[in-house]
Amino acid sequence: MSGILEEIETKIQGIKTSTAKSNVGVVRETGDGVARIEGLSDVMLNEMIEFPNGIFGLALNLEETEVGVILLGETTKVAEGDEVKTTGKLLQVPVGKALLGRVVNTIGEPLDGKGKIKTDSFYPLEKIAPGVIKRRSVSQPVQTGIMAIDAMIPIGRGQRELIIGDRATGKTTIAIDTIISQARLNKAGEKGELKDYRPLYCIYVAVGQKNSNVARTLAVLEKEGAMPYTTIISAPASDTATNQYLAPFAGAAMGEWFMDNGMDALIIYDDLSKHAVAYRQVSLVLRRPSGREAYPGDVFYLHSRLLERSARVAEEFGGGSVTALPIIETQAGDVSAYIPTNVISITDGQIYLETDLFYQGVRPAISVGLSVSRVGSAAQIKAIKQVAGKVKLDLAQFRELAAFAQFGSDLDAATKARLDRGQRIVELFKQKQYNPIPVEEQVAVMWAMQNGYIDPVPVDRVKEFQIKLQDYLETRKESLLASIRDKKQLDEELESQLKSALEEFKATWR
Amino acid sequence: MKINKEIRRLSREMLRASFTDGQLDPGRIASLVDSLIARKPRHSVEILQNYRRLLRLELEKRRARIETASEVDPETRSKLIADLKQKYGNDLTTEFVVNPQLLGGMRIRVGSDVWDGTVCNRLERLQQQL
Numbered sequence: 001m002s003g004i005l006e007e008i009e010t011k012i013q014g015i016k017t018s019t020a021k022s023n024v025g026v027v028r029e030t031g032d033g034v035a036r037i038e039g040l041s042d043v044m045l046n047e048m049i050e051f052p053n054g055i056f057g058l059a060l061n062l063e064e065t066e067v068g069v070i071l072l073g074e075t076t077k078v079a080e081g082d083e084v085k086t087t088g089k090l091l092q093v094p095v096g097k098a099l100l101g102r103v104v105n106t107i108g109e110p111l112d113g114k115g116k117i118k119t120d121s122f123y124p125l126e127k128i129a130p131g132v133i134k135r136r137s138v139s140q141p142v143q144t145g146i147m148a149i150d151a152m153i154p155i156g157r158g159q160r161e162l163i164i165g166d167r168a169t170g171k172t173t174i175a176i177d178t179i180i181s182q183a184r185l186n187k188a189g190e191k192g193e194l195k196d197y198r199p200l201y202c203i204y205v206a207v208g209q210k211n212s213n214v215a216r217t218l219a220v221l222e223k224e225g226a227m228p229y230t231t232i233i234s235a236p237a238s239d240t241a242t243n244q245y246l247a248p249f250a251g252a253a254m255g256e257w258f259m260d261n262g263m264d265a266l267i268i269y270d271d272l273s274k275h276a277v278a279y280r281q282v283s284l285v286l287r288r289p290s291g292r293e294a295y296p297g298d299v300f301y302l303h304s305r306l307l308e309r310s311a312r313v314a315e316e317f318g319g320g321s322v323t324a325l326p327i328i329e330t331q332a333g334d335v336s337a338y339i340p341t342n343v344i345s346i347t348d349g350q351i352y353l354e355t356d357l358f359y360q361g362v363r364p365a366i367s368v369g370l371s372v373s374r375v376g377s378a379a380q381i382k383a384i385k386q387v388a389g390k391v392k393l394d395l396a397q398f399r400e401l402a403a404f405a406q407f408g409s410d411l412d413a414a415t416k417a418r419l420d421r422g423q424r425i426v427e428l429f430k431q432k433q434y435n436p437i438p439v440e441e442q443v444a445v446m447w448a449m450q451n452g453y454i455d456p457v458p459v460d461r462v463k464e465f466q467i468k469l470q471d472y473l474e475t476r477k478e479s480l481l482a483s484i485r486d487k488k489q490l491d492e493e494l495e496s497q498l499k500s501a502l503e504e505f506k507a508t509w510r
Numbered sequence: 511m512k513i514n515k516e517i518r519r520l521s522r523e524m525l526r527a528s529f530t531d532g533q534l535d536p537g538r539i540a541s542l543v544d545s546l547i548a549r550k551p552r553h554s555v556e557i558l559q560n561y562r563r564l565l566r567l568e569l570e571k572r573r574a575r576i577e578t579a580s581e582v583d584p585e586t587r588s589k590l591i592a593d594l595k596q597k598y599g600n601d602l603t604t605e606f607v608v609n610p611q612l613l614g615g616m617r618i619r620v621g622s623d624v625w626d627g628t629v630c631n632r633l634e635r636l637q638q639q640l
Contacts, residue, residue, distance in 0.1 A: 008640065019627035020635070024619070038567065039622035064522075065567055085624070 025067065027051075027082040032285045033075050033240045037067045037084055046126055048087045053077045057084070058091055058242070061286050068286045070242040072107060092122040093250045095257035100201060103218060103232040106243040106250050111234060123253040125246060129308035136314040141379040142200065142266060142323055145181030145436020146174060146364060148429040151388035151446060152395070153351055153371045156379030157200070157264050158312025158321040162343055164328045164335065165353030170364050171327045172213075173433045174351065175268040176220055178325065179204065181436035182266060183226035195486050200323075201258055202230040203267045205251035208244050208274030211236045220434060237274075241285075244278035252309045255322040259311070262318035267310070271327035272303060276339045293338045300342050307346050335370075349373040363430060368395045381439065382489035387446035391425060398422020424454050427462035440484040441470050444498060447490065453502050457509075465509065472505045513560055517553050521560035525568065533601045534568065571621040574604045579612040579628070594620065 025039030035057060043049070049057040049069050055077060061068030071078060072091075093108035098119040103112040110117055138156030155161045163171045179202045189197035204221075206214045214234050221227050231254060235247035248269045258265035269275065276299055283296035291297045303326075310324035326347065328340050333355065335344065344350055349372045358365035377385075401419055405411060411419070428449060431437070437445075445466055448454055457465045473481055480497050487494065524546070528539045543561075546554055574594050576582070582590070591604050598620055609617075613629035 019625055020631060022624050022626065023622050024624045025622055039570075041622045065564065 023086045025049075025084050027078060027080055027084060028066070030071075030075075030078045030080060032281075033071050033242050034282070034285045035069045035071060035078055035084075037069055038065065040067045040084070040086060043067055043086050044088075046090055048089050048091050049084050050087050051078055051084050052082050056087075056091075058246075060282075061288070070245075070282055070286070071240070072242055072246075075240065090124040090126065091246070092124045093253050094119045094121065095123045095254050096121045099231045099254060100229060101227045101231075103214075103234055106233065106235050106239070106247045108250065108254075121257060123257055125249040125253050126305075127253065127256060127309065129305065130311045130313055130317075134313050134317050135311050138312055138375045138379050140198070140264075140312075140321070141376075141381060142178070143181055143185060143436075143439050144174070144178040145184075145438070146177055146431060147437055147442050147445070148364060148366050148368075148431070149174070149351065150380075150384060150439065150442055151429075152368060152392040153349065153366070153373040154376035154380040154384070155323065155325075155373060156312075156376045157323050158310060159349070159373070159375055159379075160307045160310045160324040160326065160347040161373060161376070162326050162328060162347040162350035163353070164330060164340060164344070164350050165365070166330050166333055166355045169353040169355055169358050170433070171329070171353060172217065172270055174353075174364055175204070175270060175325055175327065176217060177434060177436050178202075178266065179221060179230055179268070180224045180226050180434055183221075183224065183229045184436065184438075186229050187225070193482075193485075198264050199229070200264045200266050202226070203233065203251045203255050203265060204230060205233045205235075205248050205267065205269050207235050207247050207269065207271060208237050208278060209234075209270065211238065224434060241278040241281040244275065245282050248272070248275055248306055252306060252322070256309060259313060259320035259322045260318060262320045264321045264323070266323045266325065269306075269324065269326040271329050272343055273329045273339055276302070295338060299339070300346075303339075303343055304346050307343075348375045361430070362426060363433070366429075368392060369399065383443045383484060383487075384439065384446075386490050387443055387450050391446070394418070395422060395425055398425070420455065420459075421449075423459045424457070424462050425449065427459060428454070428466055430463060437470070438481075438485075440481040441473060443484050443490070444473055444481070444501075445469060447495075447498050448502055451499075451502075453506065468509065469502075469505055472508075473501065477501050513556055514553075517556045517560055520551075520557050521564055524557070524561045525564045528565070534565075534572075539565070572598070572601055572603060573620070574598070574602055575607060575619045576604060577607045577609045577612060577617040577619075577628075579608070579610055579614050581608055582606060582616075590618075594618070 023040060023042040025037040027035050028038050029036040043059050043062060045059060045062060047059050049059055051057060055071065055073050057069035057071045059067050059069050094117050096119040098117050102110055102114060102117060105111055108117065138158045140157040142155045142157055144150055144155060163174055165171050182200045182202055185194065185197065186199040188194050189199055214236060218232060221230055233247050233251050235244045251267050255265040255267045276295060279299060279302055280295050284290060288296050307324055307326060310322045312321040313319060326343060328343050330340055331337065352367045352370035353365045354367045357367065397418060401415060402422065405419060428445060448469065454462060454465060480501055483494055524542050527542060528534055530538060543558065546558065576590065587606065594604065595602050611630060615628035617628050618625045
């Protein structure tokens with residue numbers, strides 16, 4: 001008890017002796033979440049400004065006689081004539097493992113009613129991305145559990161892979177499936193079931209979304225047991241444009257903590273179209289000149305500096321990584337709009353989702369022709385490469401032939417075989433939501449496809465065949481799956497085991 | 511007030527011309543305003559308004575506002591003025607204000623610099639720290 005009294009006494013002494021020098025200004029104009037301030041001669045760009053009533057703002061426009069400040073929090077309490085002062089601090093958010101399992105707002109305050117976040121570490125929102133010396137190339141996979149992605153558009157740790165598509169085509173579902181898959185792998189890793197496994201922590205940044213959508217996502221993640229490895233940052237549509245603009249940067253700061261401490265993180269920015277809209281609003285209210293589609297000139301830099309913070313750092317710097325899955329919503333499939341083209345050019349590939357495919361029942365509705373991963377194949381495990389090497393080509397040829405075959409009735413045997421195979425691959429890649437498939441099962445199923453075990457199965461029963469096969473392998477051939485998981489490649493021994501397992505299963509399949 | 515580049519440029523030029531030996535010259539200011547009114551260029555009202563604003567900001571940089579909880583004795587007053595003039599230049603004007611809400615101590619504001627040694631401020635900081 002006496003310790004506390006002494007501590008207070010020293011604090012009082014410290015205050016007694018010092019006269020605080022500060023730099024102040026006066027609010028001349030306020031509205032739409034922005035205040036214009038006269039004075040503040042020593043203000044720095046992006047510095048936090050303290051308003052009366054405990055409100056803070058961020059200095060974004062430093063002009064000749066005025067400073068444009070965006071307000072964080074309650075904007076209605078700021079009045080003309082209020083005296084404000086500089087703080088000498090940059091905006092920062094709490095970081096660390098204490099945030100896992102929590103739902104927070106842009107500045108890291110809890111929204112889930114689970115009490116205060118106990119952490120001593122804080123990171124600034126804006127930080128320069130790691131340079132060339134610190135980085136290394138992508139070599140470890142992010143297993144999304146979505147067969148079409150893991151086989152054809154693999155994602156590596158440290159990569160930035162865009163998920164792009166119209167509204168209601170399953171963009172968020174891919175992100176949530178990936179989070180669920182990571183949670184399952186993390187759990188298995190904790191139990192020691194996976195050799196040399198590095199846990200991947202997830203950060204889901206919801207920008208400009210409906211609160212009901214965020215609540216639904218939270219419910220799914222809680223139900224699937226993924227929340228202990230996940231942080232949700234929510235800046236919903238009802239939040240201020242300032243908070244929506246800053247939320248992805250808060251997510252990046254939280255992810256960087258994991259990277260700096262030798263761990264891996266995955267950030268989902270859902271979505272950057274709304275983020276750009278929020279930034280456009282802030283910029284227009286700040287009276288910055290507008291450019292194409294009324295976006296400010298630095299909207300490209302906004303997204304490039306955000307996504308550039310995703311990296312895989314070299315072993316001597318801890319070997320951590322931040323993987324980013326930004327999401328972009330297109331209007332009527334127009335990928336040539338301003339923001340989609342910007343983000344496509346920044347990222348290391350994109351997963352393009354098509355409305356037509358979605359309504360044909362191909363879900364996830366991934367367009368194989370337009371989707372690409374520029375660096376991820378280096379991160380694919382060898383077993384997947386062995387079984388899925390030609391799948392993308394087969395599917396592309398199938399699509400071309402399918403369009404051609406509509407006009408002719410007589411097809412040669414080779415074309416027909418190709419069409420049959422293509423139809424079955426399409427069926428195999430259909431997958432229920434929130435149901436990621438472990439990589440070893442993906443390998444087994446694709447091996448069966450590659451070696452013609454699925455060819456005799458009628459197309460409409462391929463999915464049933466696949467599910468039964470997975471059940472059979474999980475219950476009867478657990479050791480085979482474990483060997484694939486550990487060896488990460490198919491050797492002769494594993495192939496013969498797979499062959500005998502498939503023969504055995506086929507005998508029972510009706 | 512919406513101002514365009516031209517208004518901003520002209521009012522800034524007028525401000526630059528308002529100084530004699532680094533100090534604001536009331537005579538020059540008056541003649542500048544008179545000549546502008548006589549010539550009546552486009553947006554002359556807006557130029558004058560912006561010029562007035564720039565002058566106000568310039569004057570604020572050269573004005574010290576000293577707030578205390580009680581009246582300051584003449585000796586401290588003259589010492590304070592001398593110290594401030596030494597730091598900010600001889601054209602500094604001073605204004606003494608009594609504000610009992612400060613409880614004790616002194617608060618000096620020159621332009622946007624503030625030195626706050628008031629009891630009120632110390633209590634606020636103590637509250638924040640605890």
